[in-house]
Amino acid sequence: MKIQLVLLVFAGLSFPLSGQQILNGSFEGSNLECGIDLSNAEFTNAVPQVVGFGEKNELDIMTASCNFGGAQNGVHFVGLKAKAGITDAIGLELSEPLVPGQNYTVQFHEKIGALNNAPVRLSIGVTNSPTSHGELVFSVFDLGADWTKHEFQFSPPFNATYITVIIETGGEAWVFVDHFSLICPGIYLGKDTTYCEVENVVLQASGSFDSYLWNDQSSGLEINIQEAGLYWVEATIGNCTVRDSIRIFEDALICTCQIYLPNSFSPNDDGINDQWQPLGPCEMAEYSLRVFDRWGGIVFQSDRLEDGWNGQKNGLLVPSGVYIYLLSYRSEVVGGIQQLAGEVYLVR
Numbered sequence: 001m002k003i004q005l006v007l008l009v010f011a012g013l014s015f016p017l018s019g020q021q022i023l024n025g026s027f028e029g030s031n032l033e034c035g036i037d038l039s040n041a042e043f044t045n046a047v048p049q050v051v052g053f054g055e056k057n058e059l060d061i062m063t064a065s066c067n068f069g070g071a072q073n074g075v076h077f078v079g080l081k082a083k084a085g086i087t088d089a090i091g092l093e094l095s096e097p098l099v100p101g102q103n104y105t106v107q108f109h110e111k112i113g114a115l116n117n118a119p120v121r122l123s124i125g126v127t128n129s130p131t132s133h134g135e136l137v138f139s140v141f142d143l144g145a146d147w148t149k150h151e152f153q154f155s156p157p158f159n160a161t162y163i164t165v166i167i168e169t170g171g172e173a174w175v176f177v178d179h180f181s182l183i184c185p186g187i188y189l190g191k192d193t194t195y196c197e198v199e200n201v202v203l204q205a206s207g208s209f210d211s212y213l214w215n216d217q218s219s220g221l222e223i224n225i226q227e228a229g230l231y232w233v234e235a236t237i238g239n240c241t242v243r244d245s246i247r248i249f250e251d252a253l254i255c256t257c258q259i260y261l262p263n264s265f266s267p268n269d270d271g272i273n274d275q276w277q278p279l280g281p282c283e284m285a286e287y288s289l290r291v292f293d294r295w296g297g298i299v300f301q302s303d304r305l306e307d308g309w310n311g312q313k314n315g316l317l318v319p320s321g322v323y324i325y326l327l328s329y330r331s332e333v334v335g336g337i338q339q340l341a342g343e344v345y346l347v348r
Contacts, residue, residue: 020094020095020096020098020182020239021094021095021181021182022092022093022094022095022106022163022180022181022182023048023049023092023093023094023095024047024048024049024050024092024093025092025108025179025180025181026071026073026074026076026077026178026179026180027047027050027061027071027074027076027077027078027178028048028074028075028076029047029048030046030047030048030061030076031046032046032061032076033061033063033065033066034060034061034062034063034065034066035060035061035062036060036066036079037058037059037060038052038058038059038060038061039052039057039058039059040052040053040054040057040059043059043061043090046061047061047076047078049092049093050078050090050091050092050093051090051091051093051130051131051162052088052089052090053089053090053091053130053131053132054080054087054088054089054090054166055086055087055088056080056081056082056083056086056087056088057088058081058088059078059079059080059081059088059090060078060079060080060081061076061078061079062076062077062078062079062176063075063076063077068113068176069111069147071178071179072109072147072178072179073109073178073179074178074179076178077176077177077178078090078176078177078178079113079174079175079176080165080166080167080174080175080176080177081167081172081173081174081175082120082167082168082169082172082173082175083169083171083172083173084169084170084171084172085168085169085170087166087167087168087169088166088167089133089164089165089166089167090164090165091127091130091131091162091163091164091165092162092163092164092165092180093130093161093162094160094161094162094163097159097160097161098126098156098159098160098161099156099159100155100156100157100158100159101155102155102156102238102239103153103154103155103210103237103238104153104154104155104156104182104238105151105152105153105182105183105184105185105237105238105240106124106138106151106152106153106154106163106180106181106182106183107149107150107151107179107180107181107183108124108149108150108165108177108178108179108180108181109147109148109149109150109177109178109179110122110140110143110144110147110148110150110175110176110177110178111143111144111145111146111147111148111175111176112143112144112145112173112174112175112176113174113175113176114172114173114174115143115169115171115172115173115174116171116172116173117170117171117172118169118170118171118172118173119141119169120141120143120167120168120169120171120173120175121139121140121141121167121168121169122139122140122141122143122165122166122167122175122177123136123138123139123140123165123166123167123168124136124137124138124139124152124163124164124165125137125163125164125165125166126154126156126157126158126160126162126163126164127160127161127162127164128158128159128160128161128162129162130162132164133164133166134160134162134164135156135157135158135160137152137154137156138150138152138154143175147178151183151185153185153208153237163180165177165180184237184240184241184242185208185209185237185240185242186242186244187205187206187209187233187235187242187243187244188244189203189231189232189233189244189245189246190246191246192246192247192248192249193246193247193248193249193336194248194249194250194251194254194336195248195249195250195251195254196250196251196252196253196254196255196256196258197250197252197255198225198226198227198228198248198250199226200224200226201224201225201226201248202222202223202224202225203222203223203225203231203233203246204221204222205221205222205233205235206221208237209235209236209237210236210237210238211235211236212233212234212235212236213233213234213235213236214231214232214233214234215230215231215232215233225248227250228248228249228250229247229248230245230246230247230248231245231246231247231248232244232245232246233245253333254336254338256281256282256333257280257281257282257331257333258280258338259278259279259280259305259327259329259338259340260278260279260280261278261279261325261327261340261342261344262276262277262344263342263343263344263345264344264345264346264347265309265311265344265346265347266346266347266348267310267311267312267317267346267348268348274310274311275308275309275310275311276308276309276311276344276346277308277309278305278308278327280305280329280331282331282332282333283331283332283333284304284305284329284330284331284332285330285331285332286328286329286330286337287302287303287304287305287327287328287329287330288301288303288327288328288329289301289302289303289307289325289326289327290325290326290327291309291323291324291325291344292323292324292325292326293318293321293323294321294322294323294324299313299318299323300313305329311346311348317348318346319346319348320346320347320348321345321346322343322344322345322346323343323344323345323346324341324342324343325340325341325342325343325344326339326340326341327339327340327341328340
């Protein structure tokens with residue numbers, strides 16, 4: 001029987017987009033160290049290419065000397081306040097208008113300064129006016145206590161010239177933001193991988209890009225490979241083109257060192273199949289086995305291949321049923337980590 005193996009393409013490292021940019025996404029250029037509760041006009045005059053326009057009218061220019069930690073990038077970061085529906089907002093000028101229908105990726109960082117009585121929502125919009133929220137393209141409710149990075153993709157509905165930031169709460173909130181940038185998203189095929197036999201191995205790409213080009217010149221979301229070698233994918237979104245590669249090796253020794261895990265056992269003390277025992281022909285350099293019940297609780301764990309499960313947890317019998325195992329191991333013969341997951345049925 002042929003086993004199909006799937007390698008997912010995950011988002012990897014991102015990098016700044018050349019050309020079109022958010023002009024001052026890190027809020028640098030101000031001569032203020034702790035500008036607290038600035039009016040919209042004071043803030044706009046203090047930070048190049050950034051406009052304050054919220055109803056709260058109490059924006060902050062912060063540095064590490066303000067005792068709320070340092071900036072995520074550069075020297076300055078910005079604080080926005082909201083109270084019972086009245087909120088601060090800022091607009092960040094773009095180097096050139098966004099193109100409708102084209103996909104863009106934005107990255108930014110946020111953290112909570114203070115939060116009372118209600119959750120807070122931080123929203124990102126696009127606009128042509130420096131005093132309007134415009135069209136919202138992203139929102140986040142789960143804000144971090146430390147600098148937290150967010151990355152999202154959107155397609156603007158018009159030729160927007162500003163990225164806007166607004167926070168909203170039914171209570172009181174103080175939120176810090178920093179390091180807004182237009183980026184090219186990353187793509188990652190994973191680490192080089194060794195199989196005992198390369199047969200029906202599927203390299204599958206995520207669907208967050210507009211188009212793909214694989215080394216065999218195909219353009220779908222995945223390719224099926226039958227032999228070892230170097231494989232790459234080139235992905236495009238908007239005016240970003242990114243690429244990654246992975247090398248697939250074949251080593252028959254992996255097959256000889258594979259672990260066999262029975263799919264059932266009956267721990268009823270009749271001397272037959274009373275213990276669930278993984279079996280393997282090779283010495284293990286690393287080994288970690290965990291067995292879980294249907295609620296996710298660990299019922300058995302071991303770091304030694306010779307240990308088997310007797311169907312008990314803390315000396316008490318567990319009921320009949322299906323249990324999930326997760327196994328990670330590396331043999332003395334083969335260097336790569338092997339991972340297995342499956343089900344075992346306990347019968348009483």
